[in-house]
Amino acid sequence: MTRYKYLLAAVLFISIIACKKDYQDPSGPSQEQAYSTPQALTNVAVGLQAWYARERTGLLYTVVTSGSLLNGETYVTNPGNTDEAQIGTGGNAILNNNVIVTGMWAVTNKMAFEADNILSRTDKVVSDKSYASGLVAYASIFKAIALGVQAGFWEQVPDTIGKPDSVRNDVKFIPAKQGYARAVAVLDNAINVITATPPSNAFLTNVPRGINILNTLYALKARYALYMADYATSLAAANKVDLTVKSTLDFTEQITNPIFFLVASTNNIYQVVDSAMGLPVGLQPDLTDKRVPFYIKTQTDKKPRFVMNGFYNSNTASVPVYLPGEITLIKAECYARQNNIAQGLAELNKVVTKKPVQSEDPFLLGADLPPVVAATQPELLTQIYKHRRIELFMGGQELEDSRRFGRPVAERKRNYFPYPFVERNDNPNTPPDPAF
Numbered sequence: 001m002t003r004y005k006y007l008l009a010a011v012l013f014i015s016i017i018a019c020k021k022d023y024q025d026p027s028g029p030s031q032e033q034a035y036s037t038p039q040a041l042t043n044v045a046v047g048l049q050a051w052y053a054r055e056r057t058g059l060l061y062t063v064v065t066s067g068s069l070l071n072g073e074t075y076v077t078n079p080g081n082t083d084e085a086q087i088g089t090g091g092n093a094i095l096n097n098n099v100i101v102t103g104m105w106a107v108t109n110k111m112a113f114e115a116d117n118i119l120s121r122t123d124k125v126v127s128d129k130s131y132a133s134g135l136v137a138y139a140s141i142f143k144a145i146a147l148g149v150q151a152g153f154w155e156q157v158p159d160t161i162g163k164p165d166s167v168r169n170d171v172k173f174i175p176a177k178q179g180y181a182r183a184v185a186v187l188d189n190a191i192n193v194i195t196a197t198p199p200s201n202a203f204l205t206n207v208p209r210g211i212n213i214l215n216t217l218y219a220l221k222a223r224y225a226l227y228m229a230d231y232a233t234s235l236a237a238a239n240k241v242d243l244t245v246k247s248t249l250d251f252t253e254q255i256t257n258p259i260f261f262l263v264a265s266t267n268n269i270y271q272v273v274d275s276a277m278g279l280p281v282g283l284q285p286d287l288t289d290k291r292v293p294f295y296i297k298t299q300t301d302k303k304p305r306f307v308m309n310g311f312y313n314s315n316t317a318s319v320p321v322y323l324p325g326e327i328t329l330i331k332a333e334c335y336a337r338q339n340n341i342a343q344g345l346a347e348l349n350k351v352v353t354k355k356p357v358q359s360e361d362p363f364l365l366g367a368d369l370p371p372v373v374a375a376t377q378p379e380l381l382t383q384i385y386k387h388r389r390i391e392l393f394m395g396g397q398e399l400e401d402s403r404r405f406g407r408p409v410a411e412r413k414r415n416y417f418p419y420p421f422v423e424r425n426d427n428p429n430t431p432p433d434p435a436f
Contacts, residue, residue: 048142062104063396071398072278090413108146115143134199140190151179169427210250219322235334248318259312
């Protein structure tokens with residue numbers, strides 16, 4: 001497994017030390033040189049997207065892999081991939097030196113650290129306010145994602161990134177919900193900045209064009225406010241998102257979609273289980289649900305019978321940062337949690353009846369089903385959970401959803417990840433590993 005060796009080497013390089021350390025490459029420019037000009041700061045900001053999206057070390061791979069395996073959407077096809085196999089087994093089989101877990105921890109800390117460097121230097125380095133606002137907003141997106149991923153997979157998270165010149169890591173930890181609150185605060189600041197001074201074309205032409213900055217800020221705010229049970233804030237943010245606009249991570253033949261290149265094209269790491277999408281009886285998709293063939297291709301002439309499709313069907317397939325359907329389902333859940341059953345059901349049915357056509361969904365993702373009925377809050381929340389799992393299949397939010405909706409523990413293989421040795425060995429404040 002040559003690719004596995006490359007991953008191991010890369011993760012060991014970036015995670016020799018824990019969340020507060022200096023990530024500077026000793027063979028590269030000095031820290032001040034790396035952040036000394038608007039273009040240098042822009043290069044670092046673009047690098048945040050690379051850390052998120054590229055190869056087997058990026059968050060796209062580790063989050064999709066972990067979420068889908070822990071919740072039964074996928075299974076490991078080759079047990080020689082030890083780290084994925086540990087996650088697929090779950091429980092105490094997931095070790096503190098698991099490369100996927102350690103990589104997710106290291107990259108989230110790296111992204112937050114670099115984003116902080118951008119945010120703290122922009123006003124000093126960039127005189128053009130419209131260019132500066134773009135930098136702040138763009139860096140804030142990836143800092144918020146990093147904080148949100150940590151809060152989704154660990155029971156407690158660092159309360160700060162710490163100082164890179166610290167002799168010893170003494171960063172304290174806070175509950176995961178407070179991690180989501182930190183992400184929302186980052187997004188709020190960025191929204192205020194970008195609203196006051198929209199980003200200039202000079203900035204926008206210097207960063208990848210797939211991400212719609214303002215929509216993404218509101219979408220992420222809606223997501224993380226929902227996770228911290230701040231339903232009024234979440235709903236208000238969701239209502240600001242333009243559902244006709246895409247926001248995507250884009251790939252090329254040179255910089256490939258990592259899930260397709262490493263997983264779907266080889267069938268040598270993991271694959272989707274079947275068309276039930278990892279859901280138990282009673283929550284499985286309807287036979288006519290058009291989201292199933294969007295996400296899962298059925299092969300009648302070869303094995304495996306079921307293979308992933310959707311956003312992981314080619315080297316150049318774009319991956320959404322968020323889906324319009326997610327935003328509508330956030331609205332449905334916010335209303336449902338506040339016991340507004342009629343409005344929650346109306347929002348849910350916008351997703352249930354949505355057709356896979358451009359006029360109704362920019363990604364052509366739609367169930368095209370008859371409306372569902374729910375008379376009580378529990379019934380409505382169960383339906384929302386079902387359709388979140390289908391609409392957001394292999395989207396990395398399965399574990400948070402399973403916990404938040406109070407699903408039986410048997411439906412997931414672990415509640416939270418253990419803390420990597422790279423943190424525990426360097427930080428005496430690292431909490432005990434959760435029992436499950």
